Amino acid sequence: MSEGELRRGDVLLCQARPLSNVEIEATELAASAEIQIKMLPCRVSRMEKVAHDVMVLNLKLPASQRFDYLAGQYIDIIMRDGRRRSFSMANRPQPGQELELHVRHVPNGYFSSRVFDSMKEKDLLRFQGPFGTFFLREDSDRPAILVAGGTGLAPIKALLEQALHNAVPRTFHLFWGVRQRRDLYFHDLVQALAEAHDNVTYTPVLSETDASGEWSGESGFVHEAVLRHYDDLSSHEVYACGPPVMIDAAREQFIPRGLDPERLFYDSFESAVDD
Numbered sequence: 001m002s003e004g005e006l007r008r009g010d011v012l013l014c015q016a017r018p019l020s021n022v023e024i025e026a027t028e029l030a031a032s033a034e035i036q037i038k039m040l041p042c043r044v045s046r047m048e049k050v051a052h053d054v055m056v057l058n059l060k061l062p063a064s065q066r067f068d069y070l071a072g073q074y075i076d077i078i079m080r081d082g083r084r085r086s087f088s089m090a091n092r093p094q095p096g097q098e099l100e101l102h103v104r105h106v107p108n109g110y111f112s113s114r115v116f117d118s119m120k121e122k123d124l125l126r127f128q129g130p131f132g133t134f135f136l137r138e139d140s141d142r143p144a145i146l147v148a149g150g151t152g153l154a155p156i157k158a159l160l161e162q163a164l165h166n167a168v169p170r171t172f173h174l175f176w177g178v179r180q181r182r183d184l185y186f187h188d189l190v191q192a193l194a195e196a197h198d199n200v201t202y203t204p205v206l207s208e209t210d211a212s213g214e215w216s217g218e219s220g221f222v223h224e225a226v227l228r229h230y231d232d233l234s235s236h237e238v239y240a241c242g243p244p245v246m247i248d249a250a251r252e253q254f255i256p257r258g259l260d261p262e263r264l265f266y267d268s269f270e271s272a273v274d275d
């Protein structure tokens, strides 16, 4: 759990021991419950280094196997020694299509260093999934604010592409926060999506701008940019994905601005804890 979750008094029910009778209210999510979790082999069909520390991996699944997921969900890559690493699908599900992952290079990271240093196209991997409850709630017509930090763009891109494919009649405002201009690895693609759809707005935000004055867009932390654009979040839904500090900041600062906590959906890119 993140620092922010601990501060708020959140608990992991699977770890907690009740001291007396307790009543638990659970929200059932029919959409993800119907999808079968599978363990599958896959082949790395394409690798593209799209930024100094981001690799796009395409994974080809066995032709005989069907793999269903909801746009926004993730898989666990399982390494030979059993270690697991989570990565979100960056493309919307389509029958027979490859999975697209955006892998950020974590310095000395066990898996991501392998991706950058020794992985080759045609290598075999194994994964389990899909997991997660980060997907578009289709029972809502609220304007959606999408907040991505770094490779947190991956599930947000899948979610947005799926919504546009389904012609969901809602507005989507995507804020993508990174450090520097070079980190906006899919800037042209996202900008083209926004230009092609009247209901999509795109705001890139850099947290480290230099003195050259070349960047004329938004700067600062991405959640601050959201707050600058929206005084009142009470009629919105927020989908946020990225590093734990970004998710904590979003929770702590969006809810006092009126965001219904039930309308904040997020995946926090926590690092894995090995057994």
Ligand SMILES: Cc1cc2nc3c(=O)[nH]c(=O)nc-3n(C[C@H](O)[C@H](O)[C@H](O)COP(=O)(O)OP(=O)(O)OC[C@H]3O[C@@H](n4cnc5c(N)ncnc54)[C@H](O)[C@@H]3O)c2cc1C
Pocket: 074, 085, 086, 087, 088, 089, 101, 102, 103, 104, 105, 106, 107, 108, 109, 110, 111, 112, 113, 132, 151, 152, 154, 155, 243, 267, 268, 269, 270, 271, 272
């Ligand atoms: C649900 C979910 C979905 C995710 N989806 C993605 C995704 O689509 N793309 C993506 O790039 N990542 C994603 N992540 C994060 C990714 O799983 C972790 O960063 C993973 O630990 C990287 O594995 P590694 O073996 O390279 O590094 P590790 O060996 O796990 O880490 C090495 C060291 O770096 C630290 N570390 C690990 N991750 C980070 C980090 N993000 N920032 C700073 N320090 C870190 C660790 O604490 C450790 O000390 C996701 C995480 C979750 C929980």
